Amino acid sequence: MTNFFHKPQSAALAFMVAGAVWFVVGAVYGMFSAIHLVAPEFLPHVAPLVFGRERPVHVNTMLYGFTGTMLVGVGLYYLPALLKTRLWSEPLAWIAFAFWNLTVLSGPLGFAFGLTQGREYNEYVWLADVSLVLAVACLIVNTALTIVNRREQQLYVSIWYFMATFLWTASNYPLGNVMWHPATGAMPGLIDSLFLWFWGHNLPGLLITPLATGAAYFVIPRVTRTPLNSHTLSLLGFWLLIALYSHIGGHHVLQSPIPNWLKTVSVVDSVSMVLPVSIVVINLWLTARGFGGRVWSDPPARLVMGGIVWYIITCIQGPLQSLPFLQRVTHFNNWTVGHAHIAMLGFGGYIALGAMWHVLPLVSGRPVYSNKLINLQFGLITFGLTGFFVVLTMAGLVQGTAWHNGETVLRVLPQLAPFMVMRAALGVFILTAALVGLANLYLTLRPAREEEPLLRGEEAA
Amino acid sequence: MKMTPAFLIVGALLVFWASTFIIVGLPSMTMKDNPSDIWRPLSPLEREGHRLYVKNGCSYCHSLFIRVSDWDIGAERIAKAGDYAGIEPAILGSERTGPDLSQEGGEHSDDWNIAHFKNPRYTTPVSLMPSWDFLTNHEIAALAAYVQALGGKDADVRQKRQREWKRQAQAAYAGGVDRNIEWLHAQVPEVWRRMPNPYPATEAALQRGKRIYQQLCINCHSPIGDGNGPAQPFLGPPPLNFTILRRHLVENRYIGGIFYYQIMNGITGTAMPYFKKHLESEKIWDLANYLAVSFLGYTDANTEPRGIDASYEGEWQNRYQAPAVNESP
16 A cells, blocks of 8 residues: 555556546536526435535536546646656645545535535635645645656746645635635625635646646657757746736626726736737747647647646637726626636646546556546537537627616526526536546556556656 | 746746735725715614625626616616625626616615516516525525615615605505505605506507516506405515506596506505616507506596597597596495
């Protein structure tokens, strides 16, 4: 058993498997909530399955459980690989795994029974907060000491992002979750909305984005077998991300009575986010330039590249939405829900899945069971998510313009039914994709039979 | 530039904290949590309701701030910073699947709120809200108390008005069916009581009215208009039985104006909400025609006094006869 926790890359694999499991759990809850938006009396009188309790389970399980967990797993592989060393401590990574997944587990177990702080994206109760911060602390120590013990002189850009993710999260998370008020996890009064959205937006921005960017920076050059296009662009993208991103949470409460200077800062910086995003995207596209065939013919890389495409779409949409004139129509409705889906599943999720499939043979020493299943997963998610994006954006425009023209929320509600039906139908594709992925992962990892040739764990480039 | 571990770690943290100081540090030091003109502290029961609101994720569908551009119910007052003083957490919300609730207090009577929590479709047939009947009666009462407190002192004024009229409405109901209807009619201003429905009760108009009835009215007043919808057990006074109105026409002919006024304005104190923000004028008249034709067998549409027909209206003959004067009930 002790041996097991010392086995190189075992924690990385555990994170990736947990991510695949959480994807299924999160998708099931997403499916339930989508059905409830069509048929509110579906499974009535079951307290843990009412929309207000399902939604936080869905959201948090997808964010922390699926995307976050899987990307941490990928990082735990590429970190030592890029530094040409071993992870400083495999058992410490396992401790981080335990704390991290306890937090995620507290979602389905806690929220369903009303154990929640109720603040969007800050729902985990105090004990779960502590568990997450401990996990992050373990990862900081492990990452930093792995960097110290490296045998490769140069720090590749993926390493910066992986290290910084945990530094930022350790600073961000307690602040946004107001962890010094354990009872409610909130500040009194309107200021709370700033703390809430501070983390609410830094969660995708400074936890998921750097992890996903790091993974994409790792996968794309390896698949195209070329060096990264530009070191300078990497630097610019990295520093601009952190300089701008932590400012933009305020655009979620743009039309509420927060001070005007805060609104200005959050709008200006939201629009400026186009810069670091396009820098990352351009850098990766220029890296892949001329090698499109290699990316396209490699199923994991196709997922990663798909994630980058979604990234640029979300990050054009986001700044536009933050403009006050446009926000009057896009706020409070399904437009934003669509935006969140393409950011988290499109950008974070695609890259997490692609990087996971890319890294899996290197970690487990076995070829992926079926590339066709990866392609199937890609197709299912792409169909489902593109549909989500279209349907939710349309629904949002219907709602936003109707309200703006003096219709009441109640009057517009029945008009959303067709969109909500389509959304639930498209959710089936996402759920199926999650199940296909888990099956493929299981088939890859199940104990190998004698005659199956083992692939040697490759050294990273 | 070369990234060294020290540069990476110290730099990332320094830039982060500098950036963060601007966005949460400065506001923490400068924003005041002073109560606004309508703020009042929550009672213990209301605070319990607030906890339930937070625990059950009500904020995922209901926002708690009204924007400058809002026209929905309760949108008379734009949110001010001081409205949220001391509330922990004051979740403003990001979604409006249901209406904004920040000024909801007193919009509806207490019994409407209870019935709405038991099953939202009792009071609002098109609602997507889950039924909360797995909560205890006490918890539902707490939740209702919290919702009724939203809007602070403004809500208190509305609540006071609701309770005052509820007393009178209950007294009138206790006085018997006919006395109750006379009282209800008496609350409608004179000019509306003698106003016939100015729109013809054409097939199309009746269809429109039926659709609106199904979307908004059916679960209180029931499909046959006798007031025994599924919400009825929770409401006091219970929803009106339309079928007895036939013997209470004003001057044995007028009823359209009364319907119009009561649909538009609601009946404060009872569970009957106002629909003036949901329905345009013609839709209310169509609904009035539907009620009259379906449940009374008579509509005063197009009887005297009448104005000039609208240009789109075809020639229409009212074929509904007023009941004979001393018709026995």
